[in-house]
Amino acid sequence: MKLAVIGGGSTYTPELVDGFARLRDQLPIDELWLVDPDPVRRELVGGVAKRMFAHAGHPGTVHVTDDVVAGVSDADAVMFQLRIGGQAARQQDETWPHEACCIGQETTGPGGFAKALRTVPVVLEYAELVREHAKPDAWIVDFTNPVGIVTRALLEAGHRAVGLCNVAIGFQRRFAKEFQVAPSAVRLDHVGLNHLTWERGVHVTGADGSTRDVLDELLAPGDALTRMAESVHMHEDLIRLQHAVPSYYLRYFYAHDLVLEEQLHEPTRAEAVMATERALLAKYADESVVTKPVELEQRGGAYYSEAAIDVLSSILGDRGDVQVLNVRNDGTFPFLPDDHVIEVPARVTRQAITPLPVAPLAEDMVGLVSHVAGYERLALEAAVHGGRDRVLRAMWAHPLVGQVDRAEKLTDLLLAANAEHLPWARSEQATWVG
Incomplete structure (x- = not known):
């Protein structure tokens, strides 16, 4: 099996490599290709990745390159x-x-919009290089934020793609620890958009094989509700009235002014x-480092x-199991x-990833x-086609903006800060100056 990671020079890649080394039976990789344009990161991250595989006795080979075509050629799957x-x-x-x-914020609000504009093109x-050079049935697994917008861009362009976020698996691990069961024994009723989600049910399977929804216990008035509210940094009344556990990112909507005040200081x-x-990076440069650093x-x-x-193992192994992912709505x-x-x-199967019905x-x-969702659709239009008017319309459509004057100012700030990454913005600016 060949797996390519675009952006493989990320300092977080050794976490991924550690998982590949530990779970080799679940995902048997013959070739891991780390693709990145930064020569320093390629050398340091690639070096520690090779040492980690060797130290773990992993039979796979790690390749490091800045050549995207070489990295994705004949790949079974590609991670972004x-x-x-x-x-x-x-x-x-x-x-x-x-x-x-x-x-x-890097995924929510005006900052997340800027990231989408830079990233989608x-x-x-x-x-397109994956489509041309990877295996015909290769999947793209996107971990690039904002995941919802990026994944929709890929799907709209006809790619076999799915979006991945760690919020649901983080909740799953936390609840598993709370009830002293294996993570696989916890199933979540997880709903929403990427970084805009709620857990409306937490189903735990016990040693006797019976399953119960423990959400009421997690949100019981008193210490349980207080602990849950503190963990997501939101008000107890919000959680009690919704009777759901909101993701941390909902704090940007439900406590915007408080968060802004914190950010300013x-x-x-x-x-x-x-x-x-x-x-x-200093750790990765040390050739004695052969496991992921605690940092x-x-x-x-x-x-x-x-x-x-x-x-990846569900797709490539055609397992047909259920996971929380970013997928087409298709009536859900x-x-x-x-x-x-x-x-x-x-x-999840090799041929399709299909959302399950939800209440x-x-x-x-x-x-x-x-x-x-309305903002996201306008944001994708702006990211694909460019143009200040498209940016402005998406900006004021965002619920954290909403006012035309504020949207005008934010649009100007966004374009000024991101001109080097948006060729159409530079050409528009040249037209204005001319």
């Missing part, structure tokens, strides 16, 4: 984990929205990640390797178009999901 503009662009995404009194370019997440990456835990993306291996949410991408449990969403969830 790109960050166009690197952490420097993320730092901008997390700061310039503050000038218009909006949160700065590059992903589509690489995906704290270092950005990008700054913390950049410091962690410097430490990690990697600070990098984020917990359980990424397990989630990636689960979906009747209030959204069929071609929109949602995040729900889905049945109707509560009206407040329907409203927020519909609003964000």
Whole structure:
């Protein structure tokens, strides 16, 4: 089996490699190709990846290259984990929205929109190379944020693609620990859009084989509800009234002003990640390092390797099991178009990944999901076709913006901060100047 990772020079790649080494029986890899344009990261990350495979006694071979065609040729599957503009662009995404009194975040709000504009054209370019050079039935597994928009871009262009996020698997691991069972014994009623989701049921299978929904126990008034509210950094009343566990990212909507105030007085997440990456790259340069460093835990993306291996082994092994993934709606949410991408449990086979039916969403969830979905559709139009007017329309459609004057200012800030990554913006600016 040949697996390619586009963006393989990420400092997080050793987490993925660690999973491949530990779970080799589940996902037997003969060739792992790490593709990245950065020569320093290629050398350091590729070096530690090779040492990790050797140390674990993994029979597979690790290849490192900047040649996308070589990396994806005859691949059985290709993973996308790109960050166009690197952490420097993320730092901008997390700061310039503050000038218009909006949160700065890399996947949500104006910053997430900027990331989509930078990312979608590059992903589509690489995906065409996968179509031309990988095996005819190869799948693309996208972990590149914003996952919902990027995955829909891939599907709309006719690629065999699925989006992957670690929020659901993180909740699964947490609840498994809470009830002292294996993660495989926990099944979630996970619904929404990427980074806009709720757990509406937590089904735990016990040693006797019986299964029960433990959501009521997790949200019982008192200490249980307090612990759950603290873990997702949201108000107890919100969780009690919705009777669901919201993902952490919903805090940007339900407590926007509080989050903005915190952001104005704290270092950005990008700054913390950049410091962690410097430490990690120094570790990777040490040839005595043959396992993933403990510092990697600070990098984020917990359980990424397990989630990636689960979906890859399900696809390539044609297992037909159920996982939470980003897939076409196809009637699952009747209030959204069929071609929109949602995040729900889905049945995974080699030929298709199909969302399972879900119970109707509560009206407040329907409203927020519909609003964000409308923005996402406009954002993808802007990312594919460019143009300031398309950016402006998508910007004011976002529920965290909503006002035309604010959208105008945010649009100008976005284009100024991202001009080097948006060729159409540079040409439009030249026309204005001329």
